[in-house]
Amino acid sequence: MKKLFEEIFEVHGKICTQNLIPGKRIYGEKLVQEKGIEYREWDLFRSKLAGAIQKGLQQCPLQKGSVVLYLGISEGTTASHISDIIGETGIIFGVDLSQQTMKKLLTICESRTNIVPILADANQPEKYQEYLEGFTVDLVYMDVSQKNQVEILAKNVEKYLPKDKLAFLCLKAKSISSTEDVNKVFETAEKQLKEKFNILQTLDLNPFDKDHRFYALKQKG
Amino acid sequence: MHKPTKLDLLRKQLLQKTREQVQEHFESPEASIIQAVNTLQDLDSVFNLLLEHTRTWYGLHFPELERSVKSNDTYLKHVLEQGFRENFASTEFSELAKKSMGSAMKKQDLEQIQNLAKIAQSMRTQREQLIAYLEQEMKTAFPNFSILCGAVLGAKILALIGSKKRLAEMPASTLQLVGAEKALFQHLKTGSKPPKHGLIFQHPLIQKCKRKMRGKLARTLAAKLSIALKEDYFGNQNIVADLQKKIDARVAQLNQ
Ligand SMILES: C[S@@+](CC[C@H](N)C(=O)[O-])C[C@H]1O[C@@H](n2cnc3c(N)ncnc32)[C@H](O)[C@@H]1O
DSSP: OEEEETTEEEETTEEEEEOSSTTOOSSSOOEEEETTEEEEEOOTTTOHHHHHHHTTOOOOOOOTTOEEEEESOTTSHHHHHHHHHHOTTOEEEEEESOHHHHHHHHHHHHHOTTEEEEEOOTTOGGGGHHHHTTOOOSEEEEOOOOTTHHHHHHHHHHHHOOTTSEEEEEEEHHHHOSSSOHHHHHHHHHHHHHHHEEEEEEEEOTTTSTTEEEEEEEEOO | OOOHHHHHHHHHHHHHHHHHHHHHHHHSHHHHHHHHHHHHHHHHHHHHHHHHHHHHHHHTTOHHHHHHOOOHHHHHHHHHHTOSGGGGTTSTTHHHHHTOOOOOOOHHHHHHHHHHHHHHHHHHHHHHHHHHHHHHHHHHHOTTHHHHHOHHHHHHHHHHHOOHHHHHHSOHHHHTTTTOHHHHHHHHHHOOOOOOOOGGGGSHHHHHSOGGGHHHHHHHHHHHHHHHHHHHHHOOOOOHHHHHHHHHHHHHHHTO
């Protein structure tokens, strides 16, 4: 067993997190035992953060007790592993727009008390201001399939993320433009990102996710 | 870092609120979907009536156009944009217009016809909006069923049955005959041929299928749609791909 980042391990060659609720699976992932501790295998094809780690992510600010603002939490596949990492003292504010996916997320929130659901549009960060009041966000994680992804990220970061903290962005070229050349789309998006952020790292998520890039970002200034 | 007590409260509050929002969303849309699809069907029949009047009335002036333009939208466009026969000179119908057997028409007559045509045309826009609305709402309320059945057809079936719950609890054999009630009644009363199909027969896959095989395909389709409806009501998985694969396999088998 190898430790990759805080609370992220490699068990028998697979990226894993320690199961917060032993015995329970979230999305059909494999459970593995190692020295009496249960780990959940982190599916590289189902979670872009796992894909990014596999492709050589250099820093991950998550640790026990971290506060995460997760935009586009969806059904909680990735969030469940973050929930493992940050443990019971941490918290994920999970924002998503879709009632359909929220319905599923709610069942996870019942048992994983460190995930708090917020049904809202990430385009309107002021809508969840009252809930985040008094918390210091350690990481903004964003994975929303929207045309104006970069703009949404900028709005939220400006409002909620301290200057010294990181943001992770999964960018899907096809949701920005389905016709334009993929590299062009990324080029434009990166130019836009650089107005506000220093890009610490760019990872191409191929073969786990096609035409996706993962960015580690820090605000400028 | 945070204080656990505050977090506990916040968590409870948000869990409750989100649960309510989600529940509300899943309960309310059916009523609106039913209204929308009923409106759509009435809109279509009113449109057809208005169009018929437009075509007959304008046909007095330019009967040849009525016969050569099948598309309703194109027909309306010509009535509105050209109007008098003399204005067709720059169109593909210039020869027809020149040789037309139609009678002359006063300006006031044309105005009345064009008013009719305008209403009919605006109903097309309204129709598109209704369909877009139905697609959106059906997808949310029936993520599996609406994709497999098609939003509009699915909404028609929903409108006849009345609620998501009843649809989910309905056996596939009944689902297959929804919309055939009239014929079924006829069959019981007069001993005419029993109906083989209900609304499901409007599904494009059945329309494209070999005639002799349609009944068989309807049965498969009803069975899979029924599974989709149950998942949409009782579960929350997306099983579209799996069901679609099975339907496609059956289609291929029947069309061999
Ligand atoms: C690709 S999925 C995210 C998958 C998830 N991050 C994971 O790895 O498990 C994108 C999600 O973004 C959500 N979304 C899209 N637009 C949004 C918006 N404006 N605000 C909040 N969520 C949005 C969608 O409902 C969808 O659940």
